[in-house]
Amino acid sequence: MxxxxxxxxxxxxxxxxxxxxxxxxxxxxxxxxxxxxxGYISRDAVxxxxxxxxxxxxxxxxxxxxxxxxxxxxxxxTHIKVCRTLSCALAGSSELRTHFCSKLGLDAxxxxxxxxxxxxxxxxxxxxxxxxxxxxxxxxxxxxxxxxTPARAxxxxxxxxxx
Amino acid sequence: xxxxxxxxxxxxxxxxxxxxxxAEKIKIKVDGREVEVPKMMPNWQGKLEPTxxxxxxxxxxxxxxxxxxxxxxxxxxxxxxCLVEFGTPQMGPDRKPVLNQDGTPKVAKAVLPYEPxxxxxxxxxxxxxxxxxxxxxxxxxxxxxxxxxxxSLLINHPLxxxxxxxxxxxxxxxxxVEHGQSQSSFVEAKVHKPKAVDLGPRIVLDDERCILCTxxxxxTKDIAGDxxxxxxxxxxxxxxxxxxxxxxxxxxxxxxxxxxxVGALTSKDFRFQMRVWFMKExxxxxxxxxxxxxxxxxxxxxxxxxxxxxxxDAVNACWMCDHGRLNYKWIGRGDRLKKCGVRGAGCGVTDSxxxxxxxxxxxxxxxxxxxxxxxVASARQTNEELFLLKKLATKLGALTDSVPRTGQGDHLxxxxxxxxxxxGARLTGIAFTEMGINLPKIAEGIxxxxxxxxxxxxxxxxxxxxxxxxxxxxxxLIVSDILPNRTTALAHYLLPGCAHAExxxxxxxxxxxxxxxxxxxxxxxxxxxxxxFLHELMHxxxxxxxxxxxxxxxxxxxxxxxxxxxxxWAKLGETGxxxxx
Numbered sequence: 101m102x103x104x105x106x107x108x109x110x111x112x113x114x115x116x117x118x119x120x121x122x123x124x125x126x127x128x129x130x131x132x133x134x135x136x137x138x139g140y141i142s143r144d145a146v147x148x149x150x151x152x153x154x155x156x157x158x159x160x161x162x163x164x165x166x167x168x169x170x171x172x173x174x175x176x177x178t179h180i181k182v183c184r185t186l187s188c189a190l191a192g193s194s195e196l197r198t199h200f201c202s203k204l205g206l207d208a209x210x211x212x213x214x215x216x217x218x219x220x221x222x223x224x225x226x227x228x229x230x231x232x233x234x235x236x237x238x239x240x241x242x243x244x245x246x247x248x249t250p251a252r253a254x255x256x257x258x259x260x261x262x263x
Numbered sequence: 264x265x266x267x268x269x270x271x272x273x274x275x276x277x278x279x280x281x282x283x284x285x286a287e288k289i290k291i292k293v294d295g296r297e298v299e300v301p302k303m304m305p306n307w308q309g310k311l312e313p314t315x316x317x318x319x320x321x322x323x324x325x326x327x328x329x330x331x332x333x334x335x336x337x338x339x340x341x342x343x344x345c346l347v348e349f350g351t352p353q354m355g356p357d358r359k360p361v362l363n364q365d366g367t368p369k370v371a372k373a374v375l376p377y378e379p380x381x382x383x384x385x386x387x388x389x390x391x392x393x394x395x396x397x398x399x400x401x402x403x404x405x406x407x408x409x410x411x412x413x414x415s416l417l418i419n420h421p422l423x424x425x426x427x428x429x430x431x432x433x434x435x436x437x438x439x440v441e442h443g444q445s446q447s448s449f450v451e452a453k454v455h456k457p458k459a460v461d462l463g464p465r466i467v468l469d470d471e472r473c474i475l476c477t478x479x480x481x482x483t484k485d486i487a488g489d490x491x492x493x494x495x496x497x498x499x500x501x502x503x504x505x506x507x508x509x510x511x512x513x514x515x516x517x518x519x520x521x522x523x524x525v526g527a528l529t530s531k532d533f534r535f536q537m538r539v540w541f542m543k544e545x546x547x548x549x550x551x552x553x554x555x556x557x558x559x560x561x562x563x564x565x566x567x568x569x570x571x572x573x574x575x576d577a578v579n580a581c582w583m584c585d586h587g588r589l590n591y592k593w594i595g596r597g598d599r600l601k602k603c604g605v606r607g608a609g610c611g612v613t614d615s616x617x618x619x620x621x622x623x624x625x626x627x628x629x630x631x632x633x634x635x636x637x638x639v640a641s642a643r644q645t646n647e648e649l650f651l652l653k654k655l656a657t658k659l660g661a662l663t664d665s666v667p668r669t670g671q672g673d674h675l676x677x678x679x680x681x682x683x684x685x686x687g688a689r690l691t692g693i694a695f696t697e698m699g700i701n702l703p704k705i706a707e708g709i710x711x712x713x714x715x716x717x718x719x720x721x722x723x724x725x726x727x728x729x730x731x732x733x734x735x736x737x738x739x740l741i742v743s744d745i746l747p748n749r750t751t752a753l754a755h756y757l758l759p760g761c762a763h764a765e766x767x768x769x770x771x772x773x774x775x776x777x778x779x780x781x782x783x784x785x786x787x788x789x790x791x792x793x794x795x796f797l798h799e800l801m802h803x804x805x806x807x808x809x810x811x812x813x814x815x816x817x818x819x820x821x822x823x824x825x826x827x828x829x830x831x832w833a834k835l836g837e838t839g840x841x842x843x844x
Contacts, residue, residue, distance in 0.1 A: 146506075157506040158493040165495040 103144035109137055113152065123153045127163055131170055140171035176215045176222035178260035181239040185228035191235035197225060199250050203257050221260055289314070292370075292397040293323035300392065307335050313391035316398050317345055320387060325400040328409060328438050330416075330524045331476035332388035335581050337485055342416070342476050344438065346384035346408040349373055352395040360395075370397050384408045409442040417447070419454045419499065420525075421471045429526030431539040435474070454499045462492075462503075463511030465531050465585055466520065470502040473527035479503065479519035486582065487515040488674065503527070514584045515675065521571060521581070530569070532589055537561070537568045545783035546573060546837055548770055550643060550763050551587035552672075553680035555772030557838065558583060560591075560764050560783040567591050567764060567784060575838040578776055584677050594762040594784075598747055601788025604757030612757055617789065621796060624756050625803035627716060627739050633660040637705045637714045639729075640665045640693045641721030642682035644793060645768030646777070646827070647813065649684070649691040650820040651797040652720065656693070658805040662708065664701035665694040666722045678773050683763075686771040686844050690826035702728050709733050716741070720793065721760065723748035743793055759790035766792035767813045769835065771842065777830060778839030779817075 105113075113133060117126045127149065134145045141164050143157075150157045164170045182188075182197040200223045201208040204216050213224035231237045234246030240256060248256075287302040300319045303311040315338075320327045330342035350372040353361040360368040373383040382404035392398075399405055416435070424430045456470035475494065480503070484490045491511045495504045505511045520530045542561040549556040549570065556579035561569045570591055572583040603620040604612035628636065636659040640652050649665075656663045665688045672679035688694040695701070706728050708714035715738040717729075725731055725748075734740055734753050742754035745762055763770075765786040769779045786792070794816060798809050810816040814832040821830040826842055834840065 156490040158491065158495075158504070161504075161506060162493040162495055166497045 103142065103148065105134070105148060106137070109133065117153070124155060124159075127153060127155070127160060128167075131160070131163060135170060140174050142172075171213075173215065174219065176220050176260075177263045178221045178256070179239075179241050180221065180223045180256065181226040181229070182223070183227070183229045183231075183235070183237045183239075184225040185232075187232035187235040188229075188237055193225075193236040196236050196238070196248060196250070196253060197223065199253050200257070203254065220263060221257070289392060289394050291319060291392050291395065293320055293325055294399065294401050295397075296323065298323045307333075307337055315388060316347060316349065316385065316390045316392055316396075317387035319392050320347075320398060320400050327387045327400055328434075328442065329388055330434055330474055331478060333478055333481075333522055333581075335486070336478060336481045336522070338389045339477050339481060340386050340389040342474065343386060343412045344409065344416070345387040346405070346412060347387045348382045348384055348399040348402045348404040348408075349390075350397045350399075351393060368395055370395065372397075372399075382408070406442065409438075410444065413438055413442050414444065414448070416474045417443070418449050419456075419471065420474070421453070421469075423472075424526075427472065427526040428529045428534045428539075429472075429523070433526060434524035435526075456500070456502050460504075461508050462505055462528070463509055463516050465589075466511055466516050467529050467531055467534060468503060469527050469529070472525050473503055474525055475501055475503070476524060478522045478524065479528055482519055482522060483511070483513065483516070486675070487513050487518075489513040489515075514586060514673065514677065515582060517585045517588050518572065518582045533569045537563060542568060543783070545764070545781050547764060547780040547783060548683065548778055549583055549587040549590075550683040550770075551584075551590045551681070552670075553678040553682060553685055553773035554579065554676050555683060555770055555776060555778055555839075556583040556587060556676060557778065558588075562764075562783045565784045567594055573837075575778075577838060577841065578772065578774075578778070579676055582676060584673075584675070586677070591764070593746065594764055596746060599787050599790065600744060600747060600751065600757065600759035601790055602757075603759060603789055604754060606755040612752070612754060617791065617796065620756050620758060621799055621803070624741055624758075625800060627741070627756075628655070628659060628800070628804045631659060631716050635659075635714060636661040636716040636718065637708060638663040638693070638718045639702070639705065639720070639722055639724050639727075640688060642666070642668070642685045642688040642694065642698065643721050644684065644687075645763070645766075646684065646687040646691060646771055647768050647816045647820055648720070648793045648797055649688055649693045650824060651794060651801050651809070651816075652718075653691045653693050654801050654807070655718075655797070655804060661718070662701055662705055662714070663693045664705065665698055666702070666724075666727050667698040680773055683772070684770040686773065686775060687769075690771060690842070690844070691820075691824055699727070705729065706733060709736055712736070715739065719743070719750055719754075721745065723750045725749040725753075743796075745790070758793075758796060759786075759788065760793045761786045761790055765790070766794070768792075768794065769817060769839075771844070775842045775844035776839045777827065777835060777842055779832070779835050 113130055116129055117123050120126050130149045135141050146160045147157050150160045180200055182193050184193050198208040204221050206214045213222055215222040229237045229239055236248055238245045238248045288299045289302045290299050300314055300322050304314040304318050306312040317327050327345045329345040331339045350370040352368045353371040355361045363369050375381045375383050458469055460468040462468040480492045483492050491505050494501050496502055517530055520528045542563050545560045547558050547560045549558050557573040557575040558570045559573045570588045572581055574581045602614040603616055605615040606612050638652055638656050638661045640649055642665045668681040669679050670681045717737050718741045720743045739755050740753055741756045742751050743758035743760045744751050745760050751757055763780055764783040767782050769777050771777050810819050817832040821827040
């Protein structure tokens with residue numbers, strides 16, 4: 101099995117379990133930690149978490165599928181989150197996402213996050229990024245970009261392709 | 264009350280249900296009528312908990328519609344179908360009840376805090392009652408809530424009743440008739456979910472029909488002890504799922520099909536086989552082990568289509584194992600013994616008829632010297648049949664026994680004893696505590712030439728120490744069975760018998776529960792219930808009169824066999840009576 105949790109991470113998680121009255125309560129923290137390390141939550145990661153916490157995989161899988169923040173697929177190197185909440189929507193965020201999709205050859209009609217086949221980009225709609233005054237807003241990996249124009253979008257794509 | 268003095272009273276006290284003798288009662292009003300209900304009632308595990316509005320309404324004779332509530336499962340309260348309008352006695356600032364002008368306590372209906380004209384319903388399945396409470400299960404507000412809940416549950420439902428296996432026994436259908444609307448006001452596109460999901464080797468799931476009541480999840484987690492199912496995704500995309508396709512595979516999975524209130528979970532064995540309204544339902548018992556789960560046999564035109572568990576809290580609650588449930592196909596097998604048989608000189612068994620065979624057997628047995636006969640009965644036979652065989656054995660001075668059949672048991676319903684009536688064989692005196700202890704003695708008797716006649720019922724004795732070469736030494740081998748085997752092939756007289764679903768009778772389970780079962784289908788060909796021809800044989804051989812009805816036969820057995828003393832066919836009811844074993 102290729103899935104292996106480093107000993108240091110496992111030790112951290114084992115310590116984490118002791119903070120909770122029941123092992124199960126640590127489920128979400130486990131998933132966050134595993135996603136941070138592996139980039140996404142694989143089926144192996146679900147089974148590993150279940151084993152560590154004395155649960156059935158389905159119990160953990162329920163959480164993974166419930167929260168949109170948990171990924172079941174690896175992300176692209178450039179992660180583009182376009183805000184779709186009211187202010188951004190009024191400022192053209194839908195058009196902005198469509199622009200990203202068409203530039204990257206993705207299907208703008210699909211609802212879920214999409215990753216390009218070369219693994220370089222992931223584009224998705226997210227809810228409010230709390231910068232409504234600068235709509236439309238994009239969260240590029242960890243950076244919040246205000247007032248993103250189509251021209252700025254093209255720059256992002258061009259830069260991402262070099263990564 | 265004086266302390267129990269007699270052993271009988273002590274026994275009764277030990278076996279009595281866990282409810283206290285002096286239950287505290289509460290007065291409430293249901294639909295305007297005052298009723299007294301116990302303050303505490305058994306929950307799904309049988310432990311006493313405050314009585315819920317749903318239980319109180321049931322006592323008052325009002326069925327509150329519900330999907331997720333099941334008396335044998337933990338309460339989830341998620342379907343909201345059991346919402347009812349209610350009121351509680353109003354309290355004044357002095358913590359004393361406010362009275363009406365006529366002196367009766369004033370009851371305030373529960374309303375929304377800032378919208379006093381709107382009723383605030385409560386889910387009857389999870390709300391405890393309190394003294395003076397009034398429940399309005401038929402009020403306009405209650406009906407309006409039900410209609411709204413039902414409409415919401417039907418929003419994404421495919422309404423494919425015409426091809427749905429649940430049709431005819433579907434709560435969604437039933438409540439739609441009572442509380443639904445003739446037209447849907449939903450104009451948007453329905454959410455599509457996975458269809459025909461392979462949940463387990465015996466279960467198919469249609470997620471679009473599912474109303475997410477979680478009965479299946481609770482059953483498999485809390486009753487079967489296999490936490491295999493869950494709800495994945497969120498919001499409108501919620502679906503029941505197992506971790507891996509086909510992973511829902513414990514020995515109790517088919518119970519989820521029974522408790523699924525809609526057509527989401529279907530049995531691979533039963534789906535698309537028969538519309539449920541065409542089937543005749545017969546109260547019967549499962550014969551796959553000594554537990555004796557109560558079942559309903561579903562049949563049409565002499566063919567059995569399914570077994571379903573029938574509630575009996577003293578035996579199986581509402582459940583049965585998958586193995587027992589699917590173990591019915593042998594009854595309809597094409598190679599069933601359908602004809603009486605007689606072995607001619609030097610040739611094989613040829614077809615015969617009952618008058619010839621019974622005459623031949625009776626004459627053989629009447630002539631047999633005392634002690635020259637042995638009987639191997641089966642602990643799959645009924646109490647009545649074993650009783651008649653024992654009478655025959657007493658007259659003939661025959662050594663008797665039956666064949667033990669053990670296997671693995673489990674924590675819930677499956678017993679290690681794979682015979683349905685081992686205790687019946689013991690109580691009637693056919694077998695002993697250690698079943699099968701006489702089989703070597705019978706083999707030895709045949710080998711020594713002491714035993715000349717062997718009567719075998721329902722067992723292939725060649726697999727239990729009496730091999731064909733030994734059987735060849737007998738003068739007469741009389742065999743009754745249902746399916747052909749090596750013993751039936753060697754019989755001098757062959758008497759085709761019936762499966763339990765083709766006759767009436769009683770079994771005694773491992774805990775001493777004497778339970779009766781009814782006839783669901785006709786036996787094929789000339790096959791007859793064993794007790795019928797045993798009654799004739801017994802009469803011919805012993806000269807004693809007996810009863811030609813199962814009721815009379817059972818009552819005679821109860822009068823003659825100490826273990827069944829005091830029992831009566833009519834008093835067994837549908838769920839049986841426990842005797843000491």
